[in-house]
Amino acid sequence: MALAASQNRYAGGPSPSGLADVLDLILDKGLVIDIYLRVSLVGIELLTVDARIVVASVDTYLRFAEAVGRLNIADDDKQGLPELMESMTSGASKSKTSGALDAAKEKIGGIFDGDDDDEDEKEKEPARKARPRRRRREEES
Amino acid sequence: MGLITGLLTLPLAPVRGAAWIAELLAEEAERQLAEANSPQRALAELEAARATGELSEEAFEELHEQLLDEIFAARGATQA
Amino acid sequence: MSSETDTATAVAERAATAVYVYGVTRRGAAPPAVTGLSEQHAQVRAIEGGELTALVSDVPAQWHAASRQDVAAHDRVLSELMRVKTVVPMRFGIVLASDAAVRERLLQRHAAELSELVARLEGCEQMSVKAYYEDEGLLRAVLARRPELKRRADALERLPVAQSQGERIALGQDVAAAVEEQRALDERALVEPLAALAEETQVDPGASDRHLATVQLLVKRDRRTALDAAVQRLAQEHAQGIVLRYVGPLPPYSFCAFALEAEPA
Numbered sequence: 001m002a003l004a005a006s007q008n009r010y011a012g013g014p015s016p017s018g019l020a021d022v023l024d025l026i027l028d029k030g031l032v033i034d035i036y037l038r039v040s041l042v043g044i045e046l047l048t049v050d051a052r053i054v055v056a057s058v059d060t061y062l063r064f065a066e067a068v069g070r071l072n073i074a075d076d077d078k079q080g081l082p083e084l085m086e087s088m089t090s091g092a093s094k095s096k097t098s099g100a101l102d103a104a105k106e107k108i109g110g111i112f113d114g115d116d117d118d119e120d121e122k123e124k125e126p127a128r129k130a131r132p133r134r135r136r137r138e139e140e141s
Numbered sequence: 142m143g144l145i146t147g148l149l150t151l152p153l154a155p156v157r158g159a160a161w162i163a164e165l166l167a168e169e170a171e172r173q174l175a176e177a178n179s180p181q182r183a184l185a186e187l188e189a190a191r192a193t194g195e196l197s198e199e200a201f202e203e204l205h206e207q208l209l210d211e212i213f214a215a216r217g218a219t220q221a
Numbered sequence: 222m223s224s225e226t227d228t229a230t231a232v233a234e235r236a237a238t239a240v241y242v243y244g245v246t247r248r249g250a251a252p253p254a255v256t257g258l259s260e261q262h263a264q265v266r267a268i269e270g271g272e273l274t275a276l277v278s279d280v281p282a283q284w285h286a287a288s289r290q291d292v293a294a295h296d297r298v299l300s301e302l303m304r305v306k307t308v309v310p311m312r313f314g315i316v317l318a319s320d321a322a323v324r325e326r327l328l329q330r331h332a333a334e335l336s337e338l339v340a341r342l343e344g345c346e347q348m349s350v351k352a353y354y355e356d357e358g359l360l361r362a363v364l365a366r367r368p369e370l371k372r373r374a375d376a377l378e379r380l381p382v383a384q385s386q387g388e389r390i391a392l393g394q395d396v397a398a399a400v401e402e403q404r405a406l407d408e409r410a411l412v413e414p415l416a417a418l419a420e421e422t423q424v425d426p427g428a429s430d431r432h433l434a435t436v437q438l439l440v441k442r443d444r445r446t447a448l449d450a451a452v453q454r455l456a457q458e459h460a461q462g463i464v465l466r467y468v469g470p471l472p473p474y475s476f477c478a479f480a481l482e483a484e485p486a
Contacts, residue, residue: 010453010467014348017468019289020188020205021349022296024425025437025474030312031338033327033481037239037282037316052427054401061393062386068396069374071357073364185428192353192466193431209289 180212238279240268240317243298244310244472245328245335250274253301258294265298268320270328273335276302277323284316299472309338310472331481338477345420345439347476348469350452352411352433358462359431363396363403370396407463408434411455418448423475433463437475 054060187208191201241258243265252265257278268275276298286292292313299310317323328335364371373392377385408424411434416422419438427433440448452467459465 010449010456010465013449014452014467014469017349017471018202018205019209019293019296020184020201021351021466021468022471022474023184023292025471026292026296026313028312029474029478030310030472031245031477031479031481032312032315033317033331035317035322035326035482036314037318052429052432054397056397058390061390061397064393064396064400065374065377065389067360068364068370068392069378071360071364071371073361073371182429185432188351188466189353189429189431192351192464193355194464206289213286213288 180208183208237282239282239284240320240323241278241280241284242311242315242317242323242327243276243278243295244302244308245339246274246276246302246306246308247339248272248274250276250302250306250308252276253298255297255301256294257298258291268323268328270324271332273328273332273339275323275328276308277320280316286314296472303470303472307339307343308472309335309342309477310474312474312478327481334479334481338479342439342473342476344442345473346442346445346470347473348438348440348445348448348467349471350411350415350436350438351466352407352436352459353464353466354431354433355462355464359400359403359407362407362462363399366403367399370399404433411463412436414451414455415448418444418451421476439473439476 184205187196187201187204190196191198196204243257248269248271250267252267253276255265256263257265258280263278265276265278268277278298295313299308302308317327370392373388373395377388377392380388382389404427408426412422412424415436415438419440421439423437425435425437427435438448449467452465456465456467
């Protein structure tokens with residue numbers, strides 16, 4: 001289940017890295033010598049990620065209050081594994097989130113053919129398990 | 142709270158039909174993933190979804206590559 | 222100095238090619254047998270200067286990054302090089318005018334800084350830990366610590382919305398403040414056990430609501446096992462609200478983030 005997967009996730013050490021893991025570092029860190037030819041970097045700054053922005057507005061505060069109201073936290077910190085799993089699966093917003101992302105993938109279009117045979121079901125366990133990762137490249141162990 | 146915060150802005154459906162909700166949520170999810178003025182945010186949301194297991198590795202890599210290709214293509218167009 | 226740069230730039234613009242620099246190692250590094258980032262001149266080669274070596278590719282003088290493959294190639298070259306030699310990685314996109322510029326202006330003029338950087342990195346690896354909140358993990362953690370916020374919300378549920386706007390906004394403000402406090406607490410709990418094992422640590426704040434923080438660690442190779450165990454322990458402790466993404470070794474970009482010959486501000 002989701003919890004067991006995350007508990008054992010790094011039993012064998014780190015995951016192999018991909019471009020996403022180093023993108024910010026490559027573009028923003030590393031050594032620079034200011035005699036480089038400027039043309040090489042025009043526009044590349046599009047890719048560096050901003051820190052999150054917290055919007056302080058009445059709208060934001062109302063949504064925070066509503067989010068707290070909707071959250072079901074009965075017996076949260078004393079739950080055993082089965083009870084916790086049940087409260088997670090019954091939480092409406094959690095199943096919505098995974099369903100929404102699946103639907104978004106379908107809209108983006110047919111690139112996930114054959115990914116999953118239960119693609120059509122909306123009722124399913126909230127957290128998709130990490131598939132066996134294909135290695136992007138060799139990594140020193 | 143990213144996707145959930147967005148969902149809270151949607152009008153409440155008079156009847157909770159699964160298909161209607163799914164359609165609306167799909168549009169909202171797609172809108173959030175493809176925010177035109179913030180490709181960085183879309184990249185960040187993709188990484189969060191992959192980390193929590195909502196996106197498989199394969200799906201993440203496909204979407205991430207697509208998004209980067211779009212970003213580079215858009216940059217090329219504006220420089221023309 | 223600026224006239225030298227202008228001349229070098231003019232030379233590069235007349236020349237067919239310029240020199241893309243991936244990184245710097247101690248003398249004697251063999252170029253890695255992987256494809257570099259230029260289609261025309263994909264081979265990576267070495268330029269020696271004193272005690273140091275720069276790993277480079279030839280690129281067209283007007284080269285600019287055109288695709289994600291260019292960025293991927295930069296990292297591929299450095300990752301391969303890193304397996305056999307300590308490397309100071311350049312940021313993406315450092316193109317110098319010529320071999321001479323690389324040898325004289327980078328390797329020789331900045332030999333002291335580069336050697337110090339290499340020495341600092343020797344025997345170390347960069348590891349990356351990114352922490353994310355599972356769906357409602359952040360809010361649940363807040364309410365576990367501040368149950369009165371939930372009680373206030375439940376009480377407000379029974380009142381008409383129109384007549385309780387003020388209280389709802391006030392509750393929202395308190396929740397927002399509690400969320401920021403929780404993030405700070407969670408970040409500290411994440412960073413402290415990891416930083417204790419590292420030579421250097423860098424923490425970047427989260428890039429989205431669900432992204433708590435990213436921790437970059439420069440760790441001695443013989444402490445890797447201890448770090449792996451610490452990350453696994455953290456992953457287990459937070460299994461109910463926070464997930465970690467642990468990757469590495471990475472080229473040590475985060476610990477070489479310096480500008481040589483920067484214009485004074």
